[in-house]
Amino acid sequence: KAGVTQTPRYLIKTRGQQVTLSCSPISGHRSVSWYQQTPGQGLQFLFEYFSETQRNKGNFPGRFSGRQFSNSRSEMNVSTLELGDSALYLCASSLIGGSGTEAFFGQGTRLTVV
């Protein structure tokens, strides 16, 4: 079956702009989590959605937001971009989430803020 699909793969934005990233989970998976990966901070949890509800949130400012649709597809949005938002944004899907279900990651979206 198809894996987790993230679009776009690469993005270049200017400071102050906003950006929307998309994630299509594996068919049947209901939990979608988002992570930010940078060389300095590693992989950091942004938020998790399950059945269209945000179930968990990491320690990121309110400029980072997300949502999940009824078909489990998810989007994350970053408003008022800053240079420090340049990172690889990864989406992971799981069958139900919790109880140690494995997470399947997409290839990521490489965001560069100039």
Add this chain to the structure above:
Amino acid sequence: SQKIEQNSEALNIQEGKTATLTCNYTNYSPAYLQWYRQDPGRGPVFLLLIRENEKEKRKERLKVTFDTTLKQSLFHITASQPADSATYLCALDSGGGATNKLIFGTGTLLAVQP
């Protein structure tokens, strides 16, 4: 404060030897711990999961141990091959086992020399 540390940033070993990677954590009580492999430019790939009530888990050439008293997990690759060269990440559950909020270590870059 809560911390997850992977003891080595980089580990170089000879082909055929056993690679041992360490993951230590403080101020967490994870219900489970996972290990992932990440290749450059790609998302992490799930390898193994071990629960708090398990001491050891094996899968082919991989072995994971979990000591909740020492707050440590060891990840072993036996008979290592150059194809095993990658960054290995440990991740623990910080959602009490009920959600998919994974906290990742900074990773260990393993290089297996032929």
